Amino acid sequence: xxxxxxxxxxxxxxxxxxxxxxxxxxxxxxxxxxxxxxxxxxxxxxxxxxxxxxxxxxxxxxxxxxxxxxxxxxxxxxxxxxxxxxxxxxxxxx
Amino acid sequence: xxxxxxxxxxxxxxxxxxxxxxxxxxxxxxxxxxxxxxxxxxxxxxxxxxxxxxxxxxxxxxxxxxxxxxxxxxxxxxxxxxxxxxxxxxxxxxxxxxxxxxxxxxxxxxxxxxxxxxxxxxxxxxxxxxxxxxxxxxxxxxxxxxxxxxxxxxxxxxxxxxxxxxxxxxxxxxxxxxxxxxxxxxxxxxxxxxxxxxxxxxxxxxxxxxxxxxxxxxxxxxxxxxxxxxxxxxxxxxxxxxxxxxxxxxxxx
Numbered sequence: 001x002x003x004x005x006x007x008x009x010x011x012x013x014x015x016x017x018x019x020x021x022x023x024x025x026x027x028x029x030x031x032x033x034x035x036x037x038x039x040x041x042x043x044x045x046x047x048x049x050x051x052x053x054x055x056x057x058x059x060x061x062x063x064x065x066x067x068x069x070x071x072x073x074x075x076x077x078x079x080x081x082x083x084x085x086x087x088x089x090x091x092x093x094x
Numbered sequence: 095x096x097x098x099x100x101x102x103x104x105x106x107x108x109x110x111x112x113x114x115x116x117x118x119x120x121x122x123x124x125x126x127x128x129x130x131x132x133x134x135x136x137x138x139x140x141x142x143x144x145x146x147x148x149x150x151x152x153x154x155x156x157x158x159x160x161x162x163x164x165x166x167x168x169x170x171x172x173x174x175x176x177x178x179x180x181x182x183x184x185x186x187x188x189x190x191x192x193x194x195x196x197x198x199x200x201x202x203x204x205x206x207x208x209x210x211x212x213x214x215x216x217x218x219x220x221x222x223x224x225x226x227x228x229x230x231x232x233x234x235x236x237x238x239x240x241x242x243x244x245x246x247x248x249x250x251x252x253x254x255x256x257x258x259x260x261x262x263x264x265x266x267x268x269x270x271x272x273x274x275x276x277x278x279x280x281x282x283x284x285x286x287x288x289x290x291x292x293x294x295x296x297x298x299x300x301x302x303x304x305x306x307x308x309x310x311x312x313x314x315x316x317x318x319x320x321x322x323x324x325x326x327x328x329x330x331x332x333x334x335x336x337x338x339x340x341x342x343x344x345x346x347x
């Protein structure tokens with residue numbers, strides 16, 4: 001029942017290419033930007049952009065499943081939850 | 095202790111940490127070095143054994159299906175926790191959904207947002223459904239499809255109002271769908287046990303062509319249930335938070 005199917009993709013990857021290095025640098029810059037922004041709503045929007053950057057990072061490192069998950073959760077669902085919590089807090093302060 | 099002294103102590107500690115960190119980093123194997131046998135074994139036998147070409151999904155739902163059951167119930171518990179924490183407390187009241195000051199000047203959502211959200215709702219539903227039901231063929235899976243399906247409901251909220259969203263996804267229906275998804279996943283595993291096989295063993299017919307839609311037995315079925323559950327959980331969480339922001343007010347009834 002177990003057939004030995006040899007998959008054709010056996011190219012070993014032992015050096016980062018330019019795209020991977022670029023996206024790593026962008027992810028580091030994005031994380032620093034998220035931390036250094038002080039206004040709340042702008043910080044949430046920066047977090048959304050950072051989620052998209054992380055999704056591109058996972059894609060560059062050959063993980064498309066995680067890319068799809070991260071794209072939706074990090075760029076859409078998490079900022080929505082944060083923005084709604086901020087709106088509720090602002091209403092409470094009024 | 096003065097700030098200058100604290101800074102010196104921090105610098106000494108940071109220097110020690112940096113030295114150990116760099117020493118540890120220099121002992122790492124090179125980039126892309128994968129010595130382990132598990133990946134190569136899975137690459138060789140997964141397609142032949144499960145008739146599914148999406149190998150990540152076979153690991154998620156077949157070889158390591160038990161971990162996925164745990165993850166599903168993490169999301170289920172999170173949705174239940176949000177619904178419990180944000181329930182209506184004694185000191186709050188829920189406003190009626192009728193607009194009380196209908197003649198005031200409300201800034202309407204820009205028509206660009208509404209049109210784009212409306213245009214994208216259909217394709218997003220199709221894409222989410224396709225991803226959730228094709229876990230065995232592509233880089234996809236139940237979780238990804240489910241989350242994208244939930245995003246379609248957020249697009250409905252963006253293109254309309256909160257009431258339209260509530261009419262599309264009433265809380266009772268969403269909770270039932272979520273329970274069906276989570277329970278269906280567990281039930282597939284239990285029915286494997288009822289047939290005398292190990293928990294979550296692939297017992298449905300595997301199909302003939304690897305990577306066809308009807309292949310890979312329980313993997314496609316589990317991915318469908320997982321997609322339902324994840325979509326419903328996210329819609330519940332976002333709906334609860336929206337209700338908190340828009341409807342719940344302080345002050346007794």
